[in-house]
Amino acid sequence: MNKEFILAIEDLEREKEISKDLLFEAIESALVSAYKKNYGTAQNVRVHVNQQTGDIDVFMRKDIVEEVVDPFVEVSLAEAKAIDPEYELEDVIEYQVTPKDFGRIAAQTAKQVVVQRIREAERGMIYDDYINRQSEVVTGVIHRISNETVFINVGKTEGILAVNEQVRGEKYIVNNRIKVYIMDVKKTTKGPQIYLSRSHPGLVKRLFELEVPEIQDGVVEIKSIAREAGSRTKMAVYTDDENIDAVGACVGSRGIRVQAVVDELFDEKIDIINWSEQPEEFIKNALSPAKVEQVIIDEEGKSATVVVPDYQLSLAIGREGQNVRLAAKLCGWKIDIKSHSQYFPETEMIEEIEEDTE
Numbered sequence: 001m002n003k004e005f006i007l008a009i010e011d012l013e014r015e016k017e018i019s020k021d022l023l024f025e026a027i028e029s030a031l032v033s034a035y036k037k038n039y040g041t042a043q044n045v046r047v048h049v050n051q052q053t054g055d056i057d058v059f060m061r062k063d064i065v066e067e068v069v070d071p072f073v074e075v076s077l078a079e080a081k082a083i084d085p086e087y088e089l090e091d092v093i094e095y096q097v098t099p100k101d102f103g104r105i106a107a108q109t110a111k112q113v114v115v116q117r118i119r120e121a122e123r124g125m126i127y128d129d130y131i132n133r134q135s136e137v138v139t140g141v142i143h144r145i146s147n148e149t150v151f152i153n154v155g156k157t158e159g160i161l162a163v164n165e166q167v168r169g170e171k172y173i174v175n176n177r178i179k180v181y182i183m184d185v186k187k188t189t190k191g192p193q194i195y196l197s198r199s200h201p202g203l204v205k206r207l208f209e210l211e212v213p214e215i216q217d218g219v220v221e222i223k224s225i226a227r228e229a230g231s232r233t234k235m236a237v238y239t240d241d242e243n244i245d246a247v248g249a250c251v252g253s254r255g256i257r258v259q260a261v262v263d264e265l266f267d268e269k270i271d272i273i274n275w276s277e278q279p280e281e282f283i284k285n286a287l288s289p290a291k292v293e294q295v296i297i298d299e300e301g302k303s304a305t306v307v308v309p310d311y312q313l314s315l316a317i318g319r320e321g322q323n324v325r326l327a328a329k330l331c332g333w334k335i336d337i338k339s340h341s342q343y344f345p346e347t348e349m350i351e352e353i354e355e356d357t358e
Helices: 003-016 020-039 077-083 102-131 201-211 246-251 253-264 279-286 310-317 319-331 345-357
Strands: 045-049 056-065 074-076 092-096 137-146 149-153 158-161 177-188 191-197 221-228 232-238 269-274 294-298 303-308 334-339
Touching: 003 020, 003 102, 020 045, 020 056, 020 102, 056 077, 056 102, 074 077, 102 177, 102 191, 137 201, 158 177, 177 201, 201 221, 201 232, 201 253, 221 319, 232 246, 232 279, 232 319, 246 253, 246 269, 253 269, 269 279, 279 294, 279 303, 279 319, 303 310, 310 319, 310 334, 319 334
Parallel strands: 056 074, 158 191, 232 269, 303 334
Antiparallel strands: 045 056, 056 092, 137 149, 137 177, 149 158, 177 191, 221 232, 294 303
8 A cells, every 4th residue: 555545545534524544444454354365364463554654564463371272363471471571461462474465455455445435425424414404395307217216316316206206197207307305314225315205295385485585584484284296285374474465475476476386386276375273264264265154163073064155065175075175184174064055954944935925
């Protein structure tokens, strides 16, 4: 191992922030294995690398004992004292056994160790970087598609967009840019795995944070989101500033802000409503665009019966029950929709009788 290699290790310490001492420890440990493999020895050996010159020394180590049982790892006290009278029982004696051709093997082994440690360090830095970016939105480039799994280049590494995190109907084309939500980051034997999502409600939240300064500044707060990815999202917003319209801030002038999010989500419908701490008001808002006559709350069962005009029943329920389903998710309440005539049948009967008597 030459001095240039030592200088290269010092450069690595500065550039990659890999401890030089840890690198030399790893190299020395690898050289012990290389020595035993190449020279067929079972002896206890130690390798020392001079961090200034790059010189390598191999030492055979033996324990000093009263009676030798295994001559490969033990030496008698009498033999040890013949070398140096200062030796005592349980001391360790070392003999230098550096082979003449060990330098070539050492250089090759050291390079392998350094490359491996660089890879490990880079993986560690990538993990540390992305674990702190969980729940963020990043822009990536679609790198490849394999068995419907989409692999996206998100900067220093590749993220995984699994089938169950994709949005039905979206088309993923290699080299296209796309915004994705960092859902999870895990350490694996192959390095950090970045799990991405296009269907997570957090994607909608982060996109609005990017588009609406009032949300970034904390003036407007997103209280809850319910999403059926690719189809429709309901989002409840709130502000305690009387001079700001929370819904209007999210919609933007002529709808420009909400349209930017809709475009990113490939025309997914987005309903933005005002959050309220009063369940009746919140549920009423959540069922928008349907008009609501009355909300009857059951606090114990956390359920609500909602009465709507007869002509609004289908709108309140929505296609395949989507509107009421999303409203229930948004509010965290069970919601049962009733038309006016279903909830007040006696009123309808009285009106019919009055009509007949006229």
